[in-house]
Amino acid sequence: MHIHRYEKLWLSIGLVILAFFIATLSIAALSEGFVPPSDDQSIDPTKVAQTPPFDHPGLRKVGDHAYEAYYVAHIFAFDPATITVPVGSRVTFYVTSTDVEHGFSIPATAVNMMVTPGWVNSLSHTFKEAGTFLLVCNEYCGAGHQTMAAKVVVQ
Numbered sequence: 001m002h003i004h005r006y007e008k009l010w011l012s013i014g015l016v017i018l019a020f021f022i023a024t025l026s027i028a029a030l031s032e033g034f035v036p037p038s039d040d041q042s043i044d045p046t047k048v049a050q051t052p053p054f055d056h057p058g059l060r061k062v063g064d065h066a067y068e069a070y071y072v073a074h075i076f077a078f079d080p081a082t083i084t085v086p087v088g089s090r091v092t093f094y095v096t097s098t099d100v101e102h103g104f105s106i107p108a109t110a111v112n113m114m115v116t117p118g119w120v121n122s123l124s125h126t127f128k129e130a131g132t133f134l135l136v137c138n139e140y141c142g143a144g145h146q147t148m149a150a151k152v153v154v155q
């Protein structure tokens with residue numbers, strides 16, 4: 001089979017770029033410890049309302065400018081719908097679902113998690129500027145998916 005010289009060159013460039021991306025990912029994962037946010041604790045999805053701390057979803061102050069926020073995601077809302085924290089707060093979000101797969105994303109921040117029934121997912125973020133941040137579901141979860149949102153108020 002004859003492959004044209006330019007096609008070989010083009011293929012080679014593609015392979016070099018692919019090798020570069022794989023090397024970059026491997027170095028980041030192995031030496032820097034970068035990992036995607038993952039489900040780290042299991043929970044019975046039928047007993048979320050009886051399981052602490054998700055029996056009382058909401059915000060807890062755990063230190064100076066440190067908070068934990070426990071969220072229950074369900075079709076088509078987040079509980080709590082709004083949390084308010086002072087500027088400079090580091091908030092660790094814990095979230096679980098009682099029904100189907102949801103998303104948990106605060107655009108313009110690194111907070112972006114999948115919310116899987118049966119698992120608790122968590123991620124932290126420091127809010128350095130005042131404002132109202134929209135928290136959205138970014139996994140299609142049903143007919144009301146586009147209405148599924150909450151707010152993080154930083155003041």
Ligand code: CUA
Binds near residue numbers: 139141
């Ligand atoms: Cu929940 Cu989309």
